[in-house]
Amino acid sequence: xIHEKWEPVLGTDHAPGIxxxxxxMAGGNRAGTGGQGTSGGRSGFVRLTELLTGxxxxxxxxxxxxxxxxxxxxxxxxxxLSQHLKDFSRYPMTRGVEPFRVAVAGWLNxxxxxxxxxxxxxxxxxxxxxxxGLFLAAIAARRYTADRGDNxxxxxxxxxxxxxxxxxxxxxxxxxxxxxxxxxxxLPDYDAVSDTLLARTVAVYLCSPANPQGAxxxxxxxxxxxxxxxxxxxxxxxxECYSEIWLGDDAPTGVLEVADGDFxxxxxxxxxxxxxxxxxxxxxxxxxxxxxxxxxxxFRNVAAPQVPVPIQEVAAVAYGDEAxxxxxxxxxxxKFDLAGRxxxxxxxxxxxxxxxxxxxxxxxxxxxxxxARELWRTRGVRVVPGSYLxxxxxxxxxxxxGYVRAALVDDLASTEQALHRxxxxxx
Amino acid sequence: xIHEKWEPVLGTDHAPGIxxxxxxMAGGNRAGTGGQGTSGGRSGFVRLTELLTGxxxxxxxxxxxxxxxxxxxxxxxxxxLSQHLKDFSRYPMTRGVEPFRVAVAGWLNxxxxxxxxxxxxxxxxxxxxxxxGLFLAAIAARRYTADRGDNxxxxxxxxxxxxxxxxxxxxxxxxxxxxxxxxxxxLPDYDAVSDTLLARTVAVYLCSPANPQGAxxxxxxxxxxxxxxxxxxxxxxxxECYSEIWLGDDAPTGVLEVADGDFxxxxxxxxxxxxxxxxxxxxxxxxxxxxxxxxxxxFRNVAAPQVPVPIQEVAAVAYGDEAxxxxxxxxxxxKFDLAGRxxxxxxxxxxxxxxxxxxxxxxxxxxxxxxARELWRTRGVRVVPGSYLxxxxxxxxxxxxGYVRAALVDDLASTEQALHRxxxxxx
Numbered sequence: 001x002i003h004e005k006w007e008p009v010l011g012t013d014h015a016p017g018i019x020x021x022x023x024x025m026a027g028g029n030r031a032g033t034g035g036q037g038t039s040g041g042r043s044g045f046v047r048l049t050e051l052l053t054g055x056x057x058x059x060x061x062x063x064x065x066x067x068x069x070x071x072x073x074x075x076x077x078x079x080x081l082s083q084h085l086k087d088f089s090r091y092p093m094t095r096g097v098e099p100f101r102v103a104v105a106g107w108l109n110x111x112x113x114x115x116x117x118x119x120x121x122x123x124x125x126x127x128x129x130x131x132x133g134l135f136l137a138a139i140a141a142r143r144y145t146a147d148r149g150d151n152x153x154x155x156x157x158x159x160x161x162x163x164x165x166x167x168x169x170x171x172x173x174x175x176x177x178x179x180x181x182x183x184x185x186x187l188p189d190y191d192a193v194s195d196t197l198l199a200r201t202v203a204v205y206l207c208s209p210a211n212p213q214g215a216x217x218x219x220x221x222x223x224x225x226x227x228x229x230x231x232x233x234x235x236x237x238x239x240e241c242y243s244e245i246w247l248g249d250d251a252p253t254g255v256l257e258v259a260d261g262d263f264x265x266x267x268x269x270x271x272x273x274x275x276x277x278x279x280x281x282x283x284x285x286x287x288x289x290x291x292x293x294x295x296x297x298x299f300r301n302v303a304a305p306q307v308p309v310p311i312q313e314v315a316a317v318a319y320g321d322e323a324x325x326x327x328x329x330x331x332x333x334x335k336f337d338l339a340g341r342x343x344x345x346x347x348x349x350x351x352x353x354x355x356x357x358x359x360x361x362x363x364x365x366x367x368x369x370x371x372a373r374e375l376w377r378t379r380g381v382r383v384v385p386g387s388y389l390x391x392x393x394x395x396x397x398x399x400x401x402g403y404v405r406a407a408l409v410d411d412l413a414s415t416e417q418a419l420h421r422x423x424x425x426x427x
Numbered sequence: 428x429i430h431e432k433w434e435p436v437l438g439t440d441h442a443p444g445i446x447x448x449x450x451x452m453a454g455g456n457r458a459g460t461g462g463q464g465t466s467g468g469r470s471g472f473v474r475l476t477e478l479l480t481g482x483x484x485x486x487x488x489x490x491x492x493x494x495x496x497x498x499x500x501x502x503x504x505x506x507x508l509s510q511h512l513k514d515f516s517r518y519p520m521t522r523g524v525e526p527f528r529v530a531v532a533g534w535l536n537x538x539x540x541x542x543x544x545x546x547x548x549x550x551x552x553x554x555x556x557x558x559x560g561l562f563l564a565a566i567a568a569r570r571y572t573a574d575r576g577d578n579x580x581x582x583x584x585x586x587x588x589x590x591x592x593x594x595x596x597x598x599x600x601x602x603x604x605x606x607x608x609x610x611x612x613x614l615p616d617y618d619a620v621s622d623t624l625l626a627r628t629v630a631v632y633l634c635s636p637a638n639p640q641g642a643x644x645x646x647x648x649x650x651x652x653x654x655x656x657x658x659x660x661x662x663x664x665x666x667e668c669y670s671e672i673w674l675g676d677d678a679p680t681g682v683l684e685v686a687d688g689d690f691x692x693x694x695x696x697x698x699x700x701x702x703x704x705x706x707x708x709x710x711x712x713x714x715x716x717x718x719x720x721x722x723x724x725x726f727r728n729v730a731a732p733q734v735p736v737p738i739q740e741v742a743a744v745a746y747g748d749e750a751x752x753x754x755x756x757x758x759x760x761x762k763f764d765l766a767g768r769x770x771x772x773x774x775x776x777x778x779x780x781x782x783x784x785x786x787x788x789x790x791x792x793x794x795x796x797x798x799a800r801e802l803w804r805t806r807g808v809r810v811v812p813g814s815y816l817x818x819x820x821x822x823x824x825x826x827x828x829g830y831v832r833a834a835l836v837d838d839l840a841s842t843e844q845a846l847h848r849x850x851x852x853x854x
Contacts, residue, residue, distance in 0.1 A: 043728060066518075073516040081508060088707040089500040091493075091700075128555055128709075128732035135730040139597055162729040170566055170597065170730065273518075280515040280735050282555075301470060302589040303562040303597065305555035305732040308707050 043162075044388030051369060051385070052376050059380035062418045064406035067211070067357065071277040071331055071409075074324040080314045087309035094301050096126030096285070097309055103316035104285045108268075111243075112254045115261030122290035123263060125297060126312055128305040130241050130271040130284040131163045134205070136304055137267065137286065138167030140296045141203040141235040148200045148233075155197075155204040157188045159212055159390035159400045161239060164205040173202050177391045179399040186213035186359070190225035198232035209242040209252055212389055212405040213359045214352020216252045223258040230265035235292065238268050241284070242355040244275040244325050247336050252354055256288060263288040274356070275325055276318045283307055283315040332356055335408045335415045342419040346426040356408050358422075359386070363402035365426070372404050379421040381406075470589075471815030478796060478812070479803050486807035489845045491833035494638070494784065498704040498758055498836075501751040507741045514736035521728050523553030523712070524736055530743035531712045535695075538670075539681045542688030549717035550690060552724060553739055555732040557668050557698040557711040558590045561632070563731055564694065564713065565594030567723045568630040568662040575627045575660075582624075582631040584615045586639055586817035586827045588666060591632040600629050604818045606826040609775075613640035613786070617652035625659035636669040636679055639816055639832040640786045641779020643679045650685035657692035662719065665695050668711070669782040671702040671752050674763050679781055683715060690715040701783070702752055703745045710734055710742040759783050762835045762842045769846040773853040783835050785849075786813070790829035792853065798831050806848040808833075 048065060095101070098120070105120035118124060127133035138154060154168035158177035168175035176197065178188030187210065204225065208217035229236050238255035246252055255268050271284025286293065307315075318324075336351055339358060343349040347360035360383075362371035368385035375381045386400030406422070408415050475492060522528070525547070532547035545551060554560035565581060581595035585604035595602035603624065605615030614637065631652065635644040656663050665682035673679055682695050698711025713720065734742075745751075763778055766785060770776040774787035787810075789798035795812035802808045813827030833849070835842050 043725070068518045070516070073513075077515055078509065078512050081512075082505065085505050085508075086500075088504055088705055089497070091495045091706045092709070132559070132730065132732040166726070166729040172599065278515055279518045280737075282519070282733055282735050298470070299593070302593040303559065305559040306709055308709050308738070310707075311735070 044384060047388050048372070048382075048384055051373060052382070055373065055377050057376055057380035057382075058378040059421065061380045061382060062410075062414060062421070063382045064358075064408070064418060065382045065384045067407045067409065068279050069274055069277040069328075069356070069409050070411070071328050073277050074318060074321070076317050076321070077278070077281075077314050080317050081310050084310040084313045087313070090309055092126075092306040092309050092312065094125075094304065094306050095297055096124070096307065097312050097316075099316040100126055100285075100312040100319075103319040104287060107319040108254075108256065108287055111251070112257045114256055115259070118256070118263075118287055119290065123293065124285055124287045125293055125300070126307045126315075127269070127271070127284040127286055128307050129273065129282040130239065130269045132305060133284065133286050134161070134163040134237060134239060134269055135167040135170065136300065137235075137237055137269075137296065138164075138171040138173065138203055140292070140299045141237075142171035142173060143299070144292055144295050145202050145235060146233050148202050151200055153197060153201045155188075155193065155201055157205070157207055157210065159386065160205070161207060161211055164237075164239075167205075168203075171202065176201075179397075180210065180213060180215070181399045182361075186210060186215035187217060187221070190221060190228075193225070193228075195228075195232070198228060198234060201229065201232065201234040203235040203237050204229045206236065206238040206255065208238070208240065209246065209352070209354025211242065211355060212357045212384075212386070212400075212403075214242075214247070214355040214357055216246070216353040219253040219258065222253055222255065226255060226258050226266065234265065235289075236266045238266070240268050240270045241274055243270060245329060245332050245356055246354045247333055247351060248353050259288075263290070265289055265292070267292065272315055272318050275328070277328055278314075278318065281311060281314060283311050331412070332408065334412060338412070338416055339408065339419055342416070342423050343426075344423070346423055358406040358408065360404050360406060360422070361402055362404050368401055368404055375404070375422070375425055379425050381418055381421050381425075471811060474815050475799070475809075475811055478800060479809070482800065482804050484803055484807035484809075485805040486848065488807045488809060489837075489841060489848070490809045491785075491835070491845055492809045492811045494834045494836065495706050496701055496704040496755075496783070496836050497838070498755050500704050501745060501748070503744050503748070504705070504708075504741050507744050508737050511737040511740040514740070517736055519553075519733040519736050519739065521552075521731065521733050522724055523551070523734065524739050524743075526743040527553055527712075527739040527746075530746040531714060534746040535681075535683065535714055538678070539684045541683055542686070545683070545690075545714055546717065550720065551712055551714045552720055552727070553734045553742075554696070554698070554711040554713055555734050556700065556709040557666065557696045559732060560711065560713050561588070561590040561664060561666060561696055562594040562597065563727065564662075564664055564696075564723065565591075565598040565600065565630055567719070567726045568664075569598035569600060570726070571719055571722050572629050572662060573660050575629050578627055580624060580628045582615075582620065582628055584632070584634055584637065586813065587632070588634060588638055591664075591666075594630075594632075598629065603628075606824075607637065607640060607642070608826045609788075613637065613642035614644060614648070617648060617655075620652070620655075622655075622659070625655060625661060628656065628659065628661040630662040630664050631656045633663065633665040633682065635665070635667065636673065636779070636781025638669065638782060639784045639811075639813070639827075639830075641669075641674070641782040641784055643673070643780040646680040646685065649680055649682065653682060653685050653693065661692065662716075663693045665693070667695050667697045668701055670697060672756060672759050672783055673781045674760055674778060675780050686715075690717070692716055692719070694719065699742055699745050702755070704755055705741075705745065708738060708741065710738050758839070759835065761839060765839070765843055766835065766846055769843070769850050770853075771850070773850055785833040785835065787831050787833060787849070788829055789831050795828055795831055802831070802849070802852055806852050808845055808848050808852075 101120040156164040267288040273279040383404040386403030390400035528547040583591040694715040700706040813830030817827035
């Protein structure tokens with residue numbers, strides 16, 4: 001059995017600083033086994049475990065490495081499940097049951113300022129969480145978009161969520177990672193993407209608020225890349241799973257808001273994992289381009305998971321209720337208030353616009369791996385080296401290298417304790 | 428936007444009667460949009476709806492077209508869910524929680540005669556139902572298997588379950604459909620598969636008991652194809668989701684039983700949809716080759732759905748209990764007893780060895796589409812034309828063409844009524 005090595009190469013028609021992260025063969029299926037988008041093609045969590053193996057934590061461990069919300073889940077989960085128990089004996093329609101699709105469309109119409117309402121019949125489908133949807137959408141896009149030539153591309157931010165890279169590879173496309181650094185406000189410089197590149201692009205993955213940096217795409221920037229990408233015939237897949245965890249005054253702009261009432265080529269992905277602190281429910285949606293969704297459903301009907309109907313009924317209630325989401329957001333804000341107070345200017349900290357991660361500059365603490373190891377060894381605090389979440393270019397650069405990621409997903413008290421340890425470590 | 432047509436072609440190195448069902452381009456992603464394995468690349472259910480549109484049913488409708496079990500679901504579902512409700516707030520490990528994996532391994536060890544027990548740590552993973560697993564396994568196999576040359580193949584029975592074909596296409600492989608006709612006891616003639624074909628085969632999908640025919644692969648036949656396929660370096664994916672619905676004296680042989688204690692290259696797929704009448708739970712497993720599963724998990728970690736922990740806990744209880752499965756099987760047997768009594772020799776009926784479908788020969792009733800239309804028009808009975816479940820070769824042949832499929836998934840009383848209507852129609 002052969003596991004081919006993943007071999008990074010530099011593309012030819014990219015703007016400066018834009019790096020092709022993997023040579024993908026014609027079949028798109030033999031360029032490695034992991035697809036996690038790290039330079040070794042290996043999971044960041046596996047690498048973190050290896051990094052810390054054999055090192056005793058200096059204090060009682062606090063794990064900030066996993067982005068799993070630990071806020072209380074809404075109290076309607078049990079009652080709604082019980083009410084729909086008998087539906088575990090029905091095959092769920094792949095598209096999703098009507099109450100779910102209506103609830104999602106209603107939420108989108110309330111949450112965003114749309115030129116026209118979303119149609120729950122044609123423009124919403126259920127997903128088993130956003131991961132599988134983001135992955136499978138790339139395969140569907142490769143089939144759906146007009147011919148993109150011999151070297152089709154998929155654009156993703158760097159650092160990035162691993163499903164984007166995995167989707168690009170499975171679709172037989174060249175993943176192009178756009179660096180999101182301090183110099184570009186922790187967002188990719190979409191204006192630097194050339195028309196030549198867009199002409200061969202199958203799909204553009206957007207992530208706003210961004211994981212890990214918490215940056216939010218300004219409306220004008222979002223509108224420009226959406227306009228250019230769809231004029232060029234590419235799909236836009238906007239991962240908006242942090243949309244409800246906003247930490248400033250204004251809710252982040254959604255991709256459907258810059259569509260001018262025409263969702264062609266645009267899909268928004270979201271889930272209840274963050275919004276409702278229900279990561280274990282595994283329920284999300286894709287909404288937007290009705291024609292693409294029709295083709296996507298043909299594919300999903302023979303390939304994708306279905307979501308149990310009782311789970312969809314819980315999700316329908318969750319999309320109809322904002323009170324639990326406001327409680328949730330309030331708790332995240334309180335923790336970022338604490339972070340500002342306790343961290344101050346350490347780690348060049350600034351309050352992110354959204355999400356629940358600290359993205360801490362550790363370049364003066366020996367870089368990401370050293371800092372992560374020392375935080376564990378001396379403080380018992382487990383964080384992720386930023387380079388494990390990004391791609392290393394052939395020149396050795398990795399936009400995550402000078403950072404560690406820390407997830408503020410626990411209660412206020414333990415978060416406060418962790419922040420004090422982080423502050424002390426930087427003094 | 429371009430939807431390319433799916434263009435059937437004949438392969439070159441196949442045994443007589445073996446048909447390559449689709450030309451797959453190098454990228455494996457542009458040979459059509461449906462992948463349902465019908466000659467038009469369209470869903471059989473969509474085609475059935477079109478076939479019957481505008482035709483009034485002659486009697487109160489009875490739907491035998493969908494293979495959705497309607498037996499009572501086990502009574503532990505609600506209590507177990509309630510007990511594990513808080514786990515909806517945890518991200519599920521992609522591999523599956525230990526109680527689930529231990530329960531599945533325990534069941535496999537009791538149900539089959541294995542040379543050594545299955546290891547729940549390395550040799551079992553959870554799936555969100557078997558469909559997504561069967562599909563994604565092909566992509567993983569393409570990466571995992573040694574180089575299969577420029578024209579890698581995936582073998583599937585004809586008729587077939589759509590996920591096999593979709594997986595083959597997404598993996599960039601040529602789907603090769605092996606006809607399963609009355610002449611070959613409704614099973615593919617695996618001994619007719621050439622060594623040349625096996626040398627380029629990435630994976631062989633087996634289905635026993637077979638959907639739709641209910642035929643069971645004899646132990647010796649199963650052992651021979653497993654031995655040849657793995658010696659040639661191909662993976663064997665055995666879809667055993669009907670394994671517990673056996674209608675004769677002996678339980679069907681499982682693929683792990685012919686492995687001689689070495690599961691290399693072998694995976695068994697199963698789910699609770701049929702075994703426990705829980706199609707809406709969306710929980711199944713893959714078990715076998717630990718090395719392949721490790722690689723599959725790397726891929727699944729960035730691409731696949733996870734299964735909510737409370738659902739896995741229900742599944743763990745389901746795999747530990749045989750009483751509800753025996754009740755379930757008893758009810759299917761009673762319905763096939765009725766079928767034998769009521770249908771007699773009509774439709775060249777014979778009792779299948781497993782599964783819950785009637786596979787009725789309608790060649791003397793005008794063929795499958797005519798028979799399906801007339802059964803609806805005169806009797807109100809909805810069945811699936813067999814050709815919709817199979818592939819039509821360039822010479823026009825389709826092993827499903829002379830048959831209709833009828834699912835015996837309802838209670839005894841309505842099944843009896845349906846059988847009387849079927850019998851009357853053939854008189």
